[in-house]
Amino acid sequence: MSAPVLHIKHYYALAPHWQQPMANDLGAELIEEKLLELPKNIGQGGSYFLEIMPGLSLLLADVTFHTPITFTRLATTDHFYLAYYDLSDEISSHIVEGTDHKIGYRSKLGMGFMDSQTESTLIPTLNERYYSLRLFMSKELLISLMGNSKPQNIIEALFDETKNTLFFYSHIDSSTRLLLKELKERSFNDPSFELHAKGTALKILTHLIRRARNFEPIIQKLSSSDTTAILNTSQYLLDNLPLDFPGVTFLAEMAGMSESKYKKLFTKIVKRSPKNFFLEEKLLLAQNLLQSGNFDSIREVALEVGYSKPGYFSEAYKKAFGTLPQEVFIKTTN
Secondary structure: OOOOOEEEEEOOOOOHHHHHHHHHHHOOEEEOOOEEEOOOOOEEEEEEEEEEEOOEEEEEEEEEEOOOEEEEEOOOOOOEEEEEEEOOOOOEEEEEOOEEEEEOOOOOOOEEEEEOOOOEEEEOOOOOEEEEEEEEEEHHHHHHHHOOOOOHHHHHHHOOOOOOOOOEEEOOOHHHHHHHHHHHOOOOOOOOHHHHHHHHHHHHHHHHHHHHHHOOOOOOOOOHHHHHHHHHHHHHHHHOOOOOOOOHHHHHHHHOOOHHHHHHHHHHHHOOOHHHHHHHHHHHHHHHHHOOOOEOOHHHHHHHOOOOOHHHHHHHHHHHHOOOHHHOOOEOOO
């Protein structure tokens, strides 16, 4: 007989007061409003919360759960933004607006950005290391960091919740991934952990702002149904990378939208057009397969990801990564 699932409902805030109710529900120990240690019957490890500077806080979770558990983060009127970065050893579920996203070190989209008024549920994998960093950022801080990258009226509209929804999923950029991997090797008990974590948070914020400044500003409110529809089609594309691009007409019909609305909302949420997203993900899959050591030839990898002509595959790969497939290919060893 399987163990009953423990359901935890909680909220986040820029200040540390939100932690004690969660600690009570978990039967966990909260130390100095920073370190939350789980009881052994639930899991090994815990979380670390830090206020970095006015308007910026960090939550780092490093846990191996031994009992089934779900965490539902409730919407809050304390308006701020959250950036999620997940480097868990195995893929867990992150359910947002009814859509189940697969997150973890080997997942496709390991980074998410949303406001605190969006409810979400986390279902971590049992008996595997769950490792995730969250940045909590005030609206005022983000506006100040955008600087003069866009006209002031555009920046004001971007952060006006009555006109626009700030929400997107993406890859963890390579610079941030390296920072997280280095932090992941450090224990909460390391005397320099807190200092290192604060420095890492500030560097990750810098990378996030740099990316945000380059995003095309699409000012539009998102309904939960539209968000779910777009994310379902992005998952469909990820599940069918070896096939040909199905076309915007097909995807828009799947989402129940006009083609123009679909393309606009897809670009807003995923930060790439549907076709560019599909082709980039196809080549990222090819990169992983080339380095897996499971294939005898580059032609096999090309066919695996839907390229019938190896020459065309090599050309597309070099355009995407700046190197030819043979420069990274690891052949099967018998």
